Amino acid sequence: MIEVYRKLPKESFELILRNIAVRDYMKRIWEQYNVLGKLEYVDHFDKMFEELFRFFIRPFEVIIFNERFIRSMFPMQDFLSARDLISAYADFVESLASHMKLTLQLLSQPIIKTPVDKFIEDWMDFARKFEVPARFPQDLPFALPADAKNYLIDCMKHWGDFVSDYEKYREMLRNSFRRSIENFCNFLSKSNVNSFDEFKNSLQDYLAKEFDALLKSEDYLKLQQRLFDALFDHIYCLRRFLELLLENNPASPFATVSQLDEAYKRIMDLRRKILELEKRIEALEVRLHDRKD
């Protein structure tokens, strides 16, 4: 299997495996139809849908990792909730300590440092360790380089748009699939399909008809456009945000993609000028040669 994976284009390999699974589900559905003489929407159809459209949906899911990445860089919510908890616990410990201190003072002669004082000191040392990271999310807006804040805000906004449209996109594909299967089931209830091949080909025709219409429909085209716009805006804003963090860090040893692009653009412009000059020189040489002749 590994040899085949290495040898085939990765798309072919994936599509073959998925179609083997699809065939397996189709055969089970066909057997069910063969026994009962009729067919209803069954779970196996959902599994078929997942196999067929996973190939298209996966690239979007890969993008979802971007959002996880940002969260891992700036886990603001995690920090804030942990900070609240620590703060509440510190209040509790402080009041408990006051209570214990007063109790001890009542029962014994005052001493320079009670065990309670020691506990409070140790606890405050421990809590202080959280101070810098706990303040970091609050200070972040002031710490970001110019423009980076806007890219970060835009990046999150486009992400929200993308997620919302992505759900609609999945539903749209799934509804079309479901509709074509229902039409196929209706067809089966009125016809006599005698072989698996005939069954498979009819299913394919019903699916193709539905998806041909869907993929050209105005609703689909608009949704796909919104989805792509949000996705590519999100990618761009995230990249620019990260680039600005790098570009403004004097210790960063990396050139960003935008800086490289600028260099590539200048090189390309120079290349065109050189080619143009070469052409002119060649033309001059020909003219010179003609004159000599």
Added chain:
Amino acid sequence: MIERIRDIDVKTWTCEYEVVHEDWLFKLLHFKGERRHRVPLLFVYAFINRPYVLDLHEDVSVVRKLIAEGIDVWMIDWGYPKRADRFFRISDYIDYIDFCVERIRRERKVEAVTLHGYCLGSTLAVIYSSLYPEKVKNLVIQTPPINFDTENTLALWAKHLNPEKIVRAVGNVTGEMLNIAFLLVDPIRLVFAKYQGLLDNIEDPKFLKEFFYMDFWIFDSPAVAGSVFEELIGRWYHKNELIKNEYEVNGKKVDLSKITMPVLALYAEKDHITPPSSVLPFLEKIPSKDKKALSVDKGHIGLTVSKSSHAKLWKEAIRWIVERSD
């Protein structure tokens, strides 16, 4: 099944060639063969796939058939653009075609060549022919998108894309992105029916060979340089500038009324990428007195690699080329 697939040995480029020029990303190839006709032929392939589909394997090699007829065959390979190539423009492609044509003219001591464009290579060939008609003896356009205002799914999708947003985010449009798009325009036939067909024919070695030769080629997709993608979607699909005579290259207007040389158009009736309506308005528009269209009841790729197409359409097409090559 694993054993059968493991035994497949895909070896494309069946005809011998040499790289006669290499410029950064682009290459000019020359195929070896006995030259019996005066006018050389230069293939201008599309920049979104690899040109070896014209020499995929011996049974369906268009290049081999042309060489067998004594045609002197040259080909441009547009390569695999990387991030550093994102600022290549359509005009750079046209300039390289001109460089190649000049080189062939000089080496073969001819006034003009036969320019054979394929898919988006046809679009480039049409642009070149209108800018430099004196250097093009014959123009052959194969599954050519020239009128981009069509109703096929791919064109509708392209019209609803925002190329600037895509390019500023990703630089070049990668082969993987294009592969997914080309499959999703017809998911049931290309993802479901096609591979179910493979499972049906898994015992047939001939079927397997042809299937995997095609799949290797289909998924061997170069990226499209960012600036080229912007022009392709923005100026060709959105504005349809070419057929309206509004497109410009390096400040020169592309005027289709300059297409007076003999023109042969090859198109496929079931083409879901460049339907017949992509080319027929072009044929009506150009003033050429010697123009012909040949079609086949196949899809975009079937025109090039199907046996039935080779038995009929290609025989006729090659005869047309040979008759105009002296």
